[in-house]
Ligand SMILES: O=C(O)CCC(=O)C(=O)O
């Protein structure tokens with residue numbers, strides 16, 4: 001691999017300490033504008049929800065997914081192939097890591113964002129996805145949709161049971177601007193604030209270490225349930241069990 005002008009080892013260490021990493025101005029504004037336009041061309045401003053009513057209500061999560069690479073929108077390969085992103089991913093995930101899929105998540109005006117969750121089950125610390133999130137337009141306090149994370153929570157096991165939108169005293173609020181890269185461990189507790197602006201979008205190039213099952217992100221852990229996307233069902237009611 002080519003040499004990259006980033007303190008790679010330091011950044012990897014920071015990722016493993018915090019469970020996330022924020023790199024502002026990582027991508028060129030022109031590329032982000034191109035992506036944002038492709039995303040708006042696909043969704044418009046008022047797309048229909050994709051998930052069923054039960055999920056929308058119980059998960060308190062209102063995002064609409066799109067997998068542009070699976071539809072041959074080749075512009076999305078540019079970020080995938082970014083040498084700096086590859087080198088950083090390898091430093092964090094180790095040799096033999098792989099890309100999972102690229103998913104754009106769109107939220108229209110007046111929607112809830114996402115409740116606290118872990119993208120995959122935390123029981124085995126070695127089995128996880130890593131989110132590589134890019135923001136193609138600014139998130140601002142006026143627009144809403146800030147991403148909340150609990151630093152170090154990737155080492156704290158299962159997300160606790162409780163209010164799906166609790167304000168934790170140790171949470172950190174991220175307000176990513178256009179071109180920002182956020183790397184986020186799938187076991188890190190995270191949430192997205194409600195969206196007040198016209199729309200809010202993030203694009204996630206999910207990845208995983210060698211030996212991770214392809215369906216690692218099929219079951220998501222919320223504070224009130226575990227949900228399986230493949231079959232659209234609640235696989236564990238965490239409130240009933242306690
Ligand atoms: O859009 C974000 O900022 C976070 C989205 C999220 O929860 C994820 O990519 O797993």
Ligand SMILES: [Fe+2]
Nearest residue numbers: 117118119190
């Ligand atoms: Fe997530």
